[in-house]
Amino acid sequence: MAVSISHLGYRKLSRVIFGWQAADRTSLLALFILMEVASHWLWCLVVWWRQDVYAPYVNVTLLYPLWIGVTLMGAYSFWMVSRLSPIRKDNDALHQWQAILVTLYSTYIAVVIVVMGHSSLVAGVSLVGGAMLAMMLVQRRYVWRAFLGHAAVILAVTLLPYFGVTLPNLRQMSISSFPLGTYSYLTYSEMTAIENAVSAAALQKGALSWDSLSQLRYSSAFFWRATHIYMALPKAIFIIYIFRALLSILDESKKETLQHANQDELTQLNSRRYGLTQMKQALKSVDNQQDFSVILLDLDWFKDINDNYGHDVGDLVLAEVAQTLRQFFTDEAIVSRYGGEEFLIVLPDTKHDSAMLIAEQLRRSIAEQVITADDDITFRVTASLGLYTLTHGARSCIKQAHATLVQKEAESELNQSQKVKLRPNKRGARKILTAQLPQDICQRLISTADKALYEAKGRGRNQVVSANAMLAEEDVGRRKKQCGGTL
Numbered sequence: 001m002a003v004s005i006s007h008l009g010y011r012k013l014s015r016v017i018f019g020w021q022a023a024d025r026t027s028l029l030a031l032f033i034l035m036e037v038a039s040h041w042l043w044c045l046v047v048w049w050r051q052d053v054y055a056p057y058v059n060v061t062l063l064y065p066l067w068i069g070v071t072l073m074g075a076y077s078f079w080m081v082s083r084l085s086p087i088r089k090d091n092d093a094l095h096q097w098q099a100i101l102v103t104l105y106s107t108y109i110a111v112v113i114v115v116m117g118h119s120s121l122v123a124g125v126s127l128v129g130g131a132m133l134a135m136m137l138v139q140r141r142y143v144w145r146a147f148l149g150h151a152a153v154i155l156a157v158t159l160l161p162y163f164g165v166t167l168p169n170l171r172q173m174s175i176s177s178f179p180l181g182t183y184s185y186l187t188y189s190e191m192t193a194i195e196n197a198v199s200a201a202a203l204q205k206g207a208l209s210w211d212s213l214s215q216l217r218y219s220s221a222f223f224w225r226a227t228h229i230y231m232a233l234p235k236a237i238f239i240i241y242i243f244r245a246l247l248s249i250l251d252e253s254k255k256e257t258l259q260h261a262n263q264d265e266l267t268q269l270n271s272r273r274y275g276l277t278q279m280k281q282a283l284k285s286v287d288n289q290q291d292f293s294v295i296l297l298d299l300d301w302f303k304d305i306n307d308n309y310g311h312d313v314g315d316l317v318l319a320e321v322a323q324t325l326r327q328f329f330t331d332e333a334i335v336s337r338y339g340g341e342e343f344l345i346v347l348p349d350t351k352h353d354s355a356m357l358i359a360e361q362l363r364r365s366i367a368e369q370v371i372t373a374d375d376d377i378t379f380r381v382t383a384s385l386g387l388y389t390l391t392h393g394a395r396s397c398i399k400q401a402h403a404t405l406v407q408k409e410a411e412s413e414l415n416q417s418q419k420v421k422l423r424p425n426k427r428g429a430r431k432i433l434t435a436q437l438p439q440d441i442c443q444r445l446i447s448t449a450d451k452a453l454y455e456a457k458g459r460g461r462n463q464v465v466s467a468n469a470m471l472a473e474e475d476v477g478r479r480k481k482q483c484g485g486t487l
């Protein structure tokens with residue numbers, strides 16, 4: 001459990017704590033319990049010390065066993081703080097200790113609440129807050145069981161007096177005037193009723209005067225309410241503070257995870273998966289009159305760069321080319337690292353001729369770029385590019401062909417169901433309504449661009465080849481029939 005000065009600070013400290021091993025976090029829970037128990041011990045000390053003032057409302061005879069119990073729990077928590085870290089490797093033992101710690105603490109706090117006089121404030125904070133804090137630090141199933149046990153105790157404490165069971169309570173009252181003539185044993189409910197009456201009397205005029213305030217200060221009502229606030233409020237603030245830290249850490253780690261999933265670490269471009277997701281979305285949002293272009297770019301002889309200059313230099317080249325791509329394109333283009341030294345560029349709403357022009361300019365920019373690996377090593381790289389533009393005409397043709405296919409499938413499904421006298425499948429009918437572009441349309445576009453890229457490599461590299469032009473050279477009749485040859 002090493003926390004250095006540099007860790008101090010809300011976020012850093014929380015990160016360190018949640019990064020700890022289970023044994024250290026259990027020790028930390030024991031430390032929190034120790035702190036709470038110490039505050040109870042202090043309360044016992046003050047009441048014992050000022051018996052002269054508090055004797056009218058505190059049953060001092062019961063204070064001693066409570067104080068002993070608090071001391072024992074404190075000693076146990078203290079021992080746990082130092083005991084747990086060394087057994088970090090023994091999982092079974094650690095889990096046993098965690099179960100014992102949460103059970104003992106739940107029992108302890110339930111007894112304290114009963115003996116000090118249960119109030120909804122203390123019971124609520126202990127029940128919910130204690131469980132929340134413990135769940136962040138130790139095995140959740142133990143805390144859940146302890147929480148249920150604790151809830152049962154609170155329910156029992158609330159109901160038992162109605163069945164004539166009197167629970168031991170530190171609260172007592174000796175009143176020499178109204179409403180009782182002499183000291184008398186009162187139940188917890190009777191005492192709180194009197195305390196409420198005293199408070200109401202003090203507040204009768206709607207505002208608290210100094211006289212009534214001092215009258216209240218020395219009353220049992222004030223003492224016990226102050227006690228409950230002392231027990232519950234710091235604990236509530238502390239737990240909410242820790243919970244806030246946990247949530248902010250969760251937010252940060254969610255952001256980090258998303259970034260890792262969506263961004264390629266080396267090039268800082270979109271990852272392949274995120275690039276494809278964005279491409280799918282872009283394809284959905286282009287309107288009926290817009291063309292959609294896809295470029296696949298692959299660096300030439302990249303293996304040689306790795307072999308000649310080393311893998312680090314290869315990485316540097318990838319990062320520099322990625323930088324060129326970022327500078328070259330506007331935000332509308334979707335640029336992602338598709339594979340090792342392959343990049344996918346999606347240009348929504350871009351016609352074939354404009355896309356060819358862009359691809360050619362890009363090829364030239366990369367070829368002109370001088371890579372400086374070390375002070376004395378400079379070289380250039382080239383790239384081959386394959387381009388395919390899905391024209392709006394081809395797109396509606398594909399949609400239509402796909403809709404026909406889906407309809408045929410649905411009809412055959414319907415016939416099949418009627419043959420075996422099954423109820424027609426509603427999904428089949430819905431398919432017809434939602435049929436748009438086929439699910440694998442992105443892969444089809446990319447593989448068409450890939451064919452053009454392969455052709456560019458075959459033609460000697462460092463050039464742009466259009467898949468549309470390649471397809472145009474193929475059998476026109478077949479292409480017309482099938483909406484663009486290979487697609």
Ligand SMILES: Nc1nc2c(ncn2[C@@H]2O[C@H](COP(=O)(O)OP(=O)(O)OP(=O)(O)O)[C@@H](O)[C@H]2O)c(=O)[nH]1
Pocket residue numbers: 266298299300301302303304306310311312313314315318339340341457461
């Ligand atoms: N440094 C580095 N190399 C990578 C990375 N990813 C893939 N490579 C390497 O890229 C090289 C790709 O080699 P090839 O597929 O033969 O391609 P090429 O040498 O560029 O040849 P052509 O594509 O035919 O021009 C392989 O040696 C991979 O190990 C990476 O992230 N960093």
